[in-house]
Amino acid sequence: MLNIHKYKYSAILAAVLTLAAIIPPDCFAQEIIASPNSNEKIFLARTKQFNEFLDRFNYKTTFTGEPVDSAFMAKIPRINMVSSLFDLKDKRTDPSSKEYVKNYSDLKNRFIGEVVSRNIQVAKYSGNIIAEARSRVIYKGTPHNISIFLAQEVIRETRNKWVILDVKGDVFNFLQTDTAFIRFIPPSSNETDFMNLKRALEDVNYLQYYASKEYQPDNLNLFFFLINTGAMKFEYVNEVIYHITDIPGWSMKVKEYNRNELNSGWLISDLSENSLDRYSYIRSLK
Amino acid sequence: MLKKLFFATALTISLIAPAQTKTAVSSKEAKIVDEINLSDADIEVFKEQTKQKVDEFQQYIITLGSKDQPAEKRDMAEKEAIKLFYKGAQMEISILAADGSTQKVMRPMEKYLARLKSLPYTKVVIKFYDIAYISEFTKGPDGKYYSTATIIQEFTGFNDDNIVYTDVTKKDIEIIIDLVEDKFFNEKRWKIFLGDIKASETKST
Numbered sequence: 001m002l003n004i005h006k007y008k009y010s011a012i013l014a015a016v017l018t019l020a021a022i023i024p025p026d027c028f029a030q031e032i033i034a035s036p037n038s039n040e041k042i043f044l045a046r047t048k049q050f051n052e053f054l055d056r057f058n059y060k061t062t063f064t065g066e067p068v069d070s071a072f073m074a075k076i077p078r079i080n081m082v083s084s085l086f087d088l089k090d091k092r093t094d095p096s097s098k099e100y101v102k103n104y105s106d107l108k109n110r111f112i113g114e115v116v117s118r119n120i121q122v123a124k125y126s127g128n129i130i131a132e133a134r135s136r137v138i139y140k141g142t143p144h145n146i147s148i149f150l151a152q153e154v155i156r157e158t159r160n161k162w163v164i165l166d167v168k169g170d171v172f173n174f175l176q177t178d179t180a181f182i183r184f185i186p187p188s189s190n191e192t193d194f195m196n197l198k199r200a201l202e203d204v205n206y207l208q209y210y211a212s213k214e215y216q217p218d219n220l221n222l223f224f225f226l227i228n229t230g231a232m233k234f235e236y237v238n239e240v241i242y243h244i245t246d247i248p249g250w251s252m253k254v255k256e257y258n259r260n261e262l263n264s265g266w267l268i269s270d271l272s273e274n275s276l277d278r279y280s281y282i283r284s285l286k
Numbered sequence: 287m288l289k290k291l292f293f294a295t296a297l298t299i300s301l302i303a304p305a306q307t308k309t310a311v312s313s314k315e316a317k318i319v320d321e322i323n324l325s326d327a328d329i330e331v332f333k334e335q336t337k338q339k340v341d342e343f344q345q346y347i348i349t350l351g352s353k354d355q356p357a358e359k360r361d362m363a364e365k366e367a368i369k370l371f372y373k374g375a376q377m378e379i380s381i382l383a384a385d386g387s388t389q390k391v392m393r394p395m396e397k398y399l400a401r402l403k404s405l406p407y408t409k410v411v412i413k414f415y416d417i418a419y420i421s422e423f424t425k426g427p428d429g430k431y432y433s434t435a436t437i438i439q440e441f442t443g444f445n446d447d448n449i450v451y452t453d454v455t456k457k458d459i460e461i462i463i464d465l466v467e468d469k470f471f472n473e474k475r476w477k478i479f480l481g482d483i484k485a486s487e488t489k490s491t
Contacts, residue, residue: 039438039454040415048436049458051421065419125424158323159425236378236390260454260488 039260047085047265050242051124053254057085058121079116088263104271111250111271120247125160127151128246128278132285136235137171139226143235144171146223149282166282167223171232175217176205183209242266245274245281322465324431324476329423332431335478336420336461340435343370343459343480344414347439350402351410364399371395372462372479380486395483407443407450414439423463431463438488458484 045063047053055061059068059078066072086108091099093108114120122129133148146169150162183206189196200210208215226232242254251274257264276284324332346367350360377398381389393401415438423431436458443451460481465474 039440040417043415043417043438048419048456049421049434051434052419155427159427159429161427236392238388238390258456258486258488 042260042262042264045262045264047267050254050266053085053266054122054124056081057115077116079112082112082115084263085268087257087267087269089257090269107273108271111252114250115247122244122246125152125154126246127153128244130165130243130245130278130282131162132241132243133237134239134241135237137169138233138235139171139231144169145238146171147285148237151278164220165278167219168282168285169219172217172219172222175208178206178209185210241269243281243285245276245278250274251281322429323425324423324463328476329431332423332463332476332478333420333433336433336435337418339370339461339478339480340418340420340437340459343367344437344439346370347402348412348414350399351405351412351441353407353409360403364403367399368396370480372464372481375460375479375481375483377483377485382487405443408446409444411442411444412439420461423461429465433461433463435459435461454488455485456488458486 047056052061052065055065056063059081062068062072062076086093091097092101092104094100095105129152131150133150135146135148137144137146146167148167149165151165152160153163154160183200183203185194185196185200201207203210208217223232227234239255243251244254245251251272252268253270254266255269256266257269274281346363349355349363350367352360355363375395376392377395378390378392379398381391383389417438419436421434423433426432436456439455439457441451441453441455442449460483462479462481463476464479466477467473468475
């Protein structure tokens with residue numbers, strides 16, 4: 001329990017100390033309009049972009065964006081830097097909260113320890129950084145929420161782009177389930193030139209029972225078809241959550257906390273043990 | 287005489303845009319976009335230029351919003367601000383609904399700037415923090431370089447002396463370095479453009 005307090009305290013202290021020690025007061029002098037607002041300090045501490053999150057996680061840049069040097073390392077060890085990248089308002093790690101989860105707290109401490117002791121880095125352009133774009137679409141005149149999963153793809157070594165891996169959402173689960181084994185194409189159907197197919201394909205809500213046991217619905221194909229035919233209209237992305245599955249044995253979720261305090265911006269919202277490849281990982285998400 | 291005038295103009299342009307001239311040296315030799323790569327030194331120069339472009343944009347926003355500025359100056363700011371953007375750039379704004387849900391509205395940059403000029407307040411004060419975070423540039427499949435600049439804007443709308451609206455917004459601005467044709471010198475030059483902007487309100491605690 002003491003350890004948890006220590007991490008939390010040291011993370012906050014890390015941000016405060018860094019700002020106080022590294023930034024000279026005149027650094028905030030306004031060129032555009034003088035603003036005495038201390039929110040600027042919060043803006044500096046905030047993990048402003050996902051890109052900055054990776055730089056801080058990898059212990060490449062300081063809170064001011066400068067490269068990490070020995071002086072910074074002495075002031076803010078990596079353990080504090082990684083700790084400060086967690087959502088410190090997560091009640092699962094607060095022993096005074098009813099929602100405190102000791103197992104999760106231990107998992108977090110084990111993860112931080114492993115990252116620091118093995119000097120774990122997350123590759124910036126890793127294909128195992130999955131961006132989940134929680135989006136709004138309109139289907140048959142009704143708004144629906146879907147998740148579009150994207151990853152980075154490197155082209156000709158130097159170029160980079162995001163590509164769509166998969167989509168998920170209730171709107172794609174249009175088939176219903178049934179426990180009765182009454183839906184099948186009979187064994188002798190071939191002799192009647194599969195006359196039964198008409199009956200089977202009129203059973204529109206349970207079509208999957210007429211497919212092979214290896215059948216896996218392909219949501220992405222379906223999504224492209226719906227968009228292509230105009231049946232589905234994409235509106236906008238509501239929120240982005242990154243799933244970093246680049247560290248063997250682990251997966252962490254990173255999302256943006258849009259609040260006016262030092263522990264804000266892109267922060268780790270969840271951590272779990274993971275051994276799945278990225279497609280299986282996406283399928284495993286609830 | 288004409289030759290002298292040409293050299294004088296060329297010299298003036300090179301003094302006004304030293305970074306562009308510097309980077310143009312590497313792009314002069316290349317004919318196809320695919321073959322051109324910016325050096326690390328070039329990228330550093332462009333990072334500096336990006337800061338200047340973002341500053342410039344912020345200045346135009348302040349002028350545009352200031353009701354006490356002459357109309358001509360505000361019109362000019364609007365025109366100059368548009369020039370900073372890539373064609374088709376859009377502004378996405380998150381709007382908090384009464385039920386707590388967020389709705390997003392996308393507007394062409396021209397419309398966003400025009401609206402900013404005619405907000406229904408007697409006085410508008412817009413402040414920007416003196417810090418812009420600019421991510422590393424990454425080359426895209428089309429040969430252009432992409433980055434994002436993040437800035438914070440404080441907005442206050444007054445009616446007479448009363449504050450009727452105030453917010454703090456984080457703006458994530460897409461930055462694009464593209465190779466454009468310079469008709470005067472008949473060569474291609476790398477140029478910085480601002481692209482789409484995502485604006486999201488920062489919730490206070």
